[in-house]
Amino acid sequence: MNRIVNQPRGPTTQGRTFSEEVxxxxxxxxxxxxMCLQCGTxxxxxxxxxxxxxxxxxxxxxxxxxxxxEVLSSNTPWYCVSCYYCMVRCPQDIHITDIMYxxxxxxxxxxxxxxxxxxxxxDFSETFIDFVENYGRSFELGLATLYHLRHHPxxxxxxxxxxxxxxxxxxxxxxxxxxxxxIDQLQAILAEAKAIGGxxxxxx
Amino acid sequence: xxxxxxxxxxxxxxxxxxxxxxxxxVAESLDLTFTEVEDWNCCxxxxxxxxxxxxxxxxxxxxxxxxxxxxxxxxxxxxPCSACFLNLKKTDHYxxxxxxxxxxxxxxxxxxxxxYDPGSVHxxxxxxxxxxxxxxxxxARAVKRPLYGLKxxxxxxxxxxxxxxxGTFDDAEQPSSLDVLMRTIGAEVVDFPAKAQCCGGHxxxxxxxxxxHLIHQLLKNAVDHGADVIAAICPMCQLNLDAxxxxxxxxxxxxxxxPILYFTQLLGLAFGFGEATMGIGQELVDARPxxxxxxxxxxxxxxxxxxxxxxxxMPPKLQEx
Numbered sequence: 001m002n003r004i005v006n007q008p009r010g011p012t013t014q015g016r017t018f019s020e021e022v023x024x025x026x027x028x029x030x031x032x033x034x035m036c037l038q039c040g041t042x043x044x045x046x047x048x049x050x051x052x053x054x055x056x057x058x059x060x061x062x063x064x065x066x067x068x069x070e071v072l073s074s075n076t077p078w079y080c081v082s083c084y085y086c087m088v089r090c091p092q093d094i095h096i097t098d099i100m101y102x103x104x105x106x107x108x109x110x111x112x113x114x115x116x117x118x119x120x121x122x123d124f125s126e127t128f129i130d131f132v133e134n135y136g137r138s139f140e141l142g143l144a145t146l147y148h149l150r151h152h153p154x155x156x157x158x159x160x161x162x163x164x165x166x167x168x169x170x171x172x173x174x175x176x177x178x179x180x181x182x183i184d185q186l187q188a189i190l191a192e193a194k195a196i197g198g199x200x201x202x203x204x
Numbered sequence: 205x206x207x208x209x210x211x212x213x214x215x216x217x218x219x220x221x222x223x224x225x226x227x228x229x230v231a232e233s234l235d236l237t238f239t240e241v242e243d244w245n246c247c248x249x250x251x252x253x254x255x256x257x258x259x260x261x262x263x264x265x266x267x268x269x270x271x272x273x274x275x276x277x278x279x280x281x282x283x284p285c286s287a288c289f290l291n292l293k294k295t296d297h298y299x300x301x302x303x304x305x306x307x308x309x310x311x312x313x314x315x316x317x318x319x320y321d322p323g324s325v326h327x328x329x330x331x332x333x334x335x336x337x338x339x340x341x342x343x344a345r346a347v348k349r350p351l352y353g354l355k356x357x358x359x360x361x362x363x364x365x366x367x368x369x370x371g372t373f374d375d376a377e378q379p380s381s382l383d384v385l386m387r388t389i390g391a392e393v394v395d396f397p398a399k400a401q402c403c404g405g406h407x408x409x410x411x412x413x414x415x416x417h418l419i420h421q422l423l424k425n426a427v428d429h430g431a432d433v434i435a436a437i438c439p440m441c442q443l444n445l446d447a448x449x450x451x452x453x454x455x456x457x458x459x460x461x462x463p464i465l466y467f468t469q470l471l472g473l474a475f476g477f478g479e480a481t482m483g484i485g486q487e488l489v490d491a492r493p494x495x496x497x498x499x500x501x502x503x504x505x506x507x508x509x510x511x512x513x514x515x516x517x518m519p520p521k522l523q524e525x
Contacts (some may be wrong), residue, residue, distance in 0.1 A: 190262060
């Protein structure tokens with residue numbers, strides 16, 4: 001692929017730079033990440049930027065410098081709230097939010113996701129998708145219960161007696177999950193998708 | 205009569221059931237019919253894409269394929285939840301843009317006997333069809349009991365206006381369609397600079413500190429500008445602002461009690477439906493005291509203050525839209 005701005009620095013796995021790997025795993029971004037101007041509009045627009053280890057701008061400079069471990073063990077992607085402000089304001093049209101998702105997937109795959117202060121976040125996603133894979137629908141009560149009992153038992157108690165109870169009392173919480181009719185079809189599709197390559201590393 | 209394919213999404217099954225019910229009630233007044241996509245599945249929210257890429261797109265791909273298969277007259281697919289709307293729209297967009305992603309997702313769909321050609325389903329958010337397809341004039345004709353005197357903060361949140369794939373129907377930073385819609389039903393729309401800011405999404409579960417900060421900003425901004433009620437267009441936004449208001453008050457020592465209603469509930473009240481039919485009372489912060497502010501006649505606009513000769517001449521205050 002053509003690098004527009006910078007020459008690739010030391011090749012990593014599969015003979016590609018970290019930046020090239022990130023781009024290859026992010027649909028629709030080719031090759032904008034490498035055209036980052038370091039203007040900082042992303043960090044300035046970010047509602048949770050103050051709590052991030054590195055702003056998106058810093059993170060992109062680190063990706064370019066092949067600082068794989070530091071990037072993947074930071075909390076930055078996990079603190080992204082997916083508001084897309086950075087993405088619509090980026091003068092280079094970098095798909096920043098989608099890149100954050102790519103970094104989250106890489107962090108989990110390569111075992112870095114337990115090193116930031118957002119280490120519970122991957123399990124929240126895993127618990128959520130467990131219900132989706134088994135029922136075809138999400139299940140709020142099951143998700144909140146399992147996730148909080150595992151990670152913050154005090155929170156689970158607080159939610160069960162406070163907000164959870166209030167929502168339940170107003171008929172806003174199901175006690176049992178709903179299963180779609182054709183769950184077999186959905187599971188066959190997801191199994192095939194995983195076989196193709198969960199992380200889809202094929203120059204998307 | 206306009207007919208749409210309808211993708212309710214998981215939240216509207218239970219937590220946001222009033223959003224679904226109020227929509228179905230007002231649909232008749234607006235000559236809209238909705239045909240639910242049969243056997244739709246969860247869109248994956250922001251979680252599936254965090255774990256697995258191709259399965260995340262295949263999950264949404266199944267919904268698009270089902271909608272295309274069941275949709276014989278080229279109808280648009282409507283999602284009332286902003287997260288579902290974004291995931292459906294984004295999947296369609298990236299499948300069209302990336303032939304390799306499209307090939308892999310369709311290979312997965314084939315394992316379930318399905319196929320999807322990107323571009324064959326036109327995805328729209330509910331607010332988009334009310335504002336654009338129905339139009340404000342038709343909404344105005346359906347109004348029986350205007351919400352005079354009710355001060356509404358129109359809250360758009362993120363995903364309906366950003367990232368604006370294929371161009372969006374409203375501005376990414378300063379949207380105005382919900383403002384106009386609320387004014388159309390007689391409500392007084394307050395200035396709400398935070399109208400397109402983030403409610404925090406799932407951050408309440410990852411870092412409550414970060415989420416409460418975002419929710420606090422939104423509540424404070426609406427209250428500072430005199431709102432009686434916040435109009436929401438997304439179940440995640442409604443849940444965060446409603447259910448975490450108590451936690452915000454404890455954390456920041458504030459005393460907010462501003463109700464969060466779906467815009468369809470406010471439409472229904474203006475169309476003459478009763479509070480019970482519109483599901484008023486299912487929100488955790490009770491909306492009834494705020495709704496008691498509704499007047500039978502429009503309030504007289506406050507008299508313009510004559511500018512003091514001592515002050516510097518300033519441009520007139522911007523009128524929205």
